[in-house]
Amino acid sequence: MPGKGIATFATPQGDQEMEYDFINVIPPMRAPDVIRNSPLPWADKWTDQGWVEADKHSLRHPRYPDVFSVGDIAGVPKGKTAASVKWQVPVAMAHLIADIEGKQSNESYNGYTSCPLITRVGRAMLVEFDYKNNLTPSFPGVIAPLEELWISWLMKEVALKATYNAMLRGKA
Structure with missing residues (x-):
């Protein structure tokens, strides 16, 4: 009930209600x-x-x-x-x-992932890390990964949307 700030969750013990001020619910993720x-x-x-x-x-x-x-x-x-x-x-x-080619490759994926987190309109954090949870910033000295910055917001809202769309079309 968004107007009341109450979320209802299905649990093994039955439905349970929880109050909230802010909620971010992610649906179950699974392969097709x-x-x-x-x-x-x-x-x-x-x-x-x-x-x-x-x-x-x-x-x-x-x-x-x-x-x-x-x-x-x-x-x-x-x-x-x-x-x-x-x-x-x-x-x-x-x-x-x-x-x-009958050869072997030494290429290795280190677990890199990026989470652009919008914290408010005009501000975001660009958090990038690897399998070991080491911060792996792509733009050191320009974008501080743990700071709310306008440039991070601009990157998420402008640059990354275009990149995502290009990837979906096989162009990136």
Whole structure:
């Protein structure tokens, strides 16, 4: 009930209401049925989400070595963002090309992901990190990852939207 500041959650003990001042609810995330109902998902973890089993550095499936996963279906600890995909695709491609050429690739995905957090109109934080939760800023000295900045907001609202749309069209 938004007007009353009360959220209702389904729990094993039944529906439970909680008061809130601010709420950010993320729906359950899972792979599409075509992946979840295939032999590709993890058998021992993330079983309810159905992510493709993958080596977190090469993005290669351990049982189906010709299969790589990136983005929303990749069964890696981090990396369900467009920024992650931008770094995952070259790694997967390097391994595929090396396979075709009968070689091996040393390319490795470090878990890079980016979370542009809008904190208010005209201000945002651009938090970028890797598998070890190390901050990995793309613009050191320009964008401080833990500060609310106008430039971070502008990047999220202008530059990143165009980049995301270009990626969806296969142009980035």
